[in-house]
Each structure stands twice: as structure tokens, then as C-alpha cells.
Amino acid sequence: MEKGEWLCEAARGGDAAAVRALMEEEEADVTYFDEGGMTPLMHAAKHGHAGVVKMLLDAGAPWNALSPSSLSAGDFAMDSGHQEAFDLLVNAGVQAELVLGTIARTVRKTGPSDGDYLEDRVMFSEDKLMDSDRKAVMMAWEKPLMEAHAKAVCSSGGHILNVGFGMGLVDTAIQQYAPIRHTIIEAHPEVYDRILRTGWGDKDNVKIIFGRWQDVLSQLESYDGIFFDTYGEYYEDLREFHQYLPALLKPGGIYSFFNGLCGDNAFFHVVYCQLVSLELGNLGYSTQFISLPVKDCLGGEVWEGVKQKYWQLDTYYLPVCQLSDDSE
Numbered sequence: 001m002e003k004g005e006w007l008c009e010a011a012r013g014g015d016a017a018a019v020r021a022l023m024e025e026e027e028a029d030v031t032y033f034d035e036g037g038m039t040p041l042m043h044a045a046k047h048g049h050a051g052v053v054k055m056l057l058d059a060g061a062p063w064n065a066l067s068p069s070s071l072s073a074g075d076f077a078m079d080s081g082h083q084e085a086f087d088l089l090v091n092a093g094v095q096a097e098l099v100l101g102t103i104a105r106t107v108r109k110t111g112p113s114d115g116d117y118l119e120d121r122v123m124f125s126e127d128k129l130m131d132s133d134r135k136a137v138m139m140a141w142e143k144p145l146m147e148a149h150a151k152a153v154c155s156s157g158g159h160i161l162n163v164g165f166g167m168g169l170v171d172t173a174i175q176q177y178a179p180i181r182h183t184i185i186e187a188h189p190e191v192y193d194r195i196l197r198t199g200w201g202d203k204d205n206v207k208i209i210f211g212r213w214q215d216v217l218s219q220l221e222s223y224d225g226i227f228f229d230t231y232g233e234y235y236e237d238l239r240e241f242h243q244y245l246p247a248l249l250k251p252g253g254i255y256s257f258f259n260g261l262c263g264d265n266a267f268f269h270v271v272y273c274q275l276v277s278l279e280l281g282n283l284g285y286s287t288q289f290i291s292l293p294v295k296d297c298l299g300g301e302v303w304e305g306v307k308q309k310y311w312q313l314d315t316y317y318l319p320v321c322q323l324s325d326d327s328e
């Protein structure tokens with residue numbers, strides 16, 4: 001039997017002494033996958049052996065390895081209700097992503113892997129907006145989420161900024177709150193063209209800025225509410241946008257963003273919710289997540305004709321960020 005097999009067996013049984021001996025004396029491979037596609041860390045997490053989970057993590061076992069059914073050690077701990085093992089894995093994930101950022105390559109749906117989405121054609125239909133590769137840029141099932149985001153960012157009225165128009169769902173909802181001013185940034189030429197053709201430019205309280213948010217920062221002011229939801233960008237872009245919040249968001253204002261972070265894996269999603277709230281905390285913002293059930297919005301037919309399911313979780317965690325009390 002391979003040493004890796006022994007390690008899996010010892011981890012499954014929670015035999016800490018055997019795990020230590022195999023790693024230290026036998027140099028057993030902590031990254032080993034057994035026949036079922038499970039690592040020692042997954043076995044330990046699944047059976048709630050927190051001490052062994054810690055030992056394996058300290059020895060460099062990958063926290064984000066996936067089983068054949070795309071589950072990580074954290075998913076196994078979470079699904080089996082092993083809180084201590086789960087907490088250790090979340091912490092390992094957050095620490096690793098703070099440094100390496102390997103998981104959430106894209107914030108929202110994955111944009112085209114070759115070429116630039118902004119230079120590509122887009123396709124509009126009644127219930128979705130897709131890029132040229134049939135990946136969804138925006139879908140109508142998100143309407144209740146967009147309405148909830150609009151409610152959050154419009155709660156103190158005033159001047160609202162939305163970054164990324166898409167299907168205009170959040171902007172339509174923002175208009176229901178009759179903001180004094182409503183600024184929209186949109187970078188895709190065809191989406192921009194549609195904004196103009198559908199009369200958004202004629203609304204008295206609406207100002208439309210064409211361009212990537214990164215390129216139009218000098219035209220921005222400070223706002224009472226900000227919503228951010230772009231497409232085909234990386235977590236680093238969201239992080240970069242957050243660096244501008246102190247200049248863009250008035251004290252007392254509300255900031256929210258589309259929380260599609262790792263929306264296809266429940267455990268990675270938890271890690272990224274913690275990571276983003278930690279990073280916003282470092283900038284002086286506190287983040288609350290409002291849980292919204294989304295299972296009922298996502299019937300099987302929703303994804304027909306779409307290349308990738310960018311969201312596979314039952315609950316959406318809507319972030320509401322405000323300057324922390326001790327920062328004001």
C-alpha cells in the first residue's frame with residue numbers, strides 16, 4: 001500500500017500519532033489523492049478530526065483541493081456539521097487567499113477566456129444578456145436580488161452611483177426610490193447604446209458615464225449609495241474599487257456589490273465572504289450579509305442556452321457596507 005493510502009486511513013480514523021509519524025518519519029505525501037479522489041485532509045474534515053485537520057494544514061496540505069464531485073475539505077466539514085474543523089479550514093483559506101488569491105479569479109461570471117469582453121459582441125434577450133461565448137453577463141432571475149441591492153443603497157436617498165448597467169435591473173429598481181441624482185457607469189459600447197435607445201439619457205435625475213470605471217474615476221463625485229456589479233473582471237478589480245470607497249462614499253453612505261464570489265462552491269463562497277469583509281474592515285468599513293433564499297428563482301430551465309452556471313448555491317448573501325462607527 002502507498003504511504004499516501006496509510007495517511008488517508010489514519011486521517012479518516014483521527015489517529016493523530018499515526019498521521020504525525022507518517023508525515024515526519026515516512027514523508028508520506030499530504031497532497032495524495034486516494035482512489036476515490038479524496039485527500040487525507042478531506043477524510044479528516046469529513047469525520048471532524050479537528051486536531052488532524054490542523055496537523056495536515058500545518059504540514060502544507062492544500063485546503064482547496066477538490067474531490068471528483070468538486071467538494072473541498074471545507075465542504076465536507078460543513079456538510080457534516082463539524083464546526084471546529086470547518087473554522088480551521090475557513091481560516092486557512094482566508095490566510096492563503098489574502099496572500100495568493102488563487103480561487104476567485106473572476107468576481108462575477110467568468111468572462112471570455114481569450115480576448116476582451118468589452119470588444120466582443122453581446123446578445124440581448126428578454127431574460128438574459130450574454131457574451132459572444134454564450135456566457136451570461138446578466139440574467140433576469142437576479143431581479144429580486146437587484147431590487148434588494150437597490151433598497152440597501154438607496155436607504156438614505158441622495159445621490160446614487162451604479163457601476164455596470166447590464167439589463168438595467170438594479171437601475172430600474174433604484175429609480176423607484178426617486179434619488180436626487182443617479183449616476184450610471186457602463187463600459188460596453190452595445191450596452192451603452194441600448195441605455196441611450198431605451199431613454200435612460202432623457203431622465204432628469206440620471207447621468208450616464210460611458211467607459212470603464214477605472215478610466216472615468218476623475219468624473220466621479222461622492223455618493224450616498226454605491227452599487228458595483230461588473231462582468232469579466234477579477235477579484236483584484238473589486239479590491240481595487242474598494243480602495244476608492246473612502247473618496248467615493250459619503251460618511252453614512254451605503255455600499256453594496258454583487259456577491260458572486262465563488263458562486264459555484266459553497267465553502268469557497270464562505271471563505272471569500274470572510275476575505276472581502278476582512279479587507280473592507282481594513283479600510284474602515286463594516287460589512288453585514290443579508291441572507292436571501294434563491295433556490296426558488298433557479299428552476300432548471302433558467303440555464304437553458306447558457307454555457308456556464310455561474311451560481312449554484314441556495315442562499316445569496318447580500319453585502320451591506322458602511323463606515324464603521326470607530327472610523328467616523
Ligand SMILES: C[S@@+](CC[C@H](N)C(=O)[O-])C[C@H]1O[C@@H](n2cnc3c(N)ncnc32)[C@H](O)[C@@H]1O
Nearest residue numbers: 164166167168169170187188212213229230231
Ligand atoms: C452583470 S452586468 C450588471 C447587471 C446590473 N446590475 C443589472 O441589474 O442589470 C455587468 C455590466 O458591467 C459592465 N462592465 C464590465 N466591465 C466594466 C467596467 N470595467 N466598468 C464599467 N462597466 C463594466 C458590463 O458591460 C455589463 O453591462
